[in-house]
Amino acid sequence: MKLYEIAHSRTGDKGNLSTISLIPYEEENYERLKEEISAEKVKDWFSELGVTKVDRYQVDSLKALNFVLHNSLGGGVTKSLALDTHGKSLSSALLEMELD
Template identity: 65%
Template sequence: MKLYEIAHSRTGDKGNISVISLIPFREEDYEMLKKQVTAERVKEHFSEIVKGGVTRYELPNLHAFNFVLEDALGGGVTRSLAVDMHGKTLGFALLEMEVEM
């Protein structure tokens, strides 16, 4: 199934860094997402966009994750020629990732 079926996302940016949160609709899905949505898998999912590293931060009290994607916005808002310079669509792009229930 696609992540959007069990989770939602928010995004932010700072310079050439995109931050994507992943929040499951149900708390009980947190552990499954913890196993399947790794930093390595997110890096692979965004391999055409993210030129730097990907770090995953676990927020167990919130049952959520924060992913920091470095060198992901084509130089940042003031330098990028991308239509989505802020990377707001990257949150939905992450939700296209498939996971197994």
């Protein structure tokens, strides 16, 4: 099962950081996301981008996870040669992850 089958996501950026929210469609899937989607797993998922660190924040009141990806935008919006300098497609890339 792909992550997009049970959750949706949004992406933001600041400098060379990307933030990716992960929100289940059904509240009962929040616990599953907390168990399966670790900061390390997200870091490994985006390793080809050169991500050096991922912080994971749990927002239990909203039943959401937020990930901060360090060094994910090729130096930042004004320095990157990537087509998606803001990293807006990273949320879609995360949703392609397989769940156990």
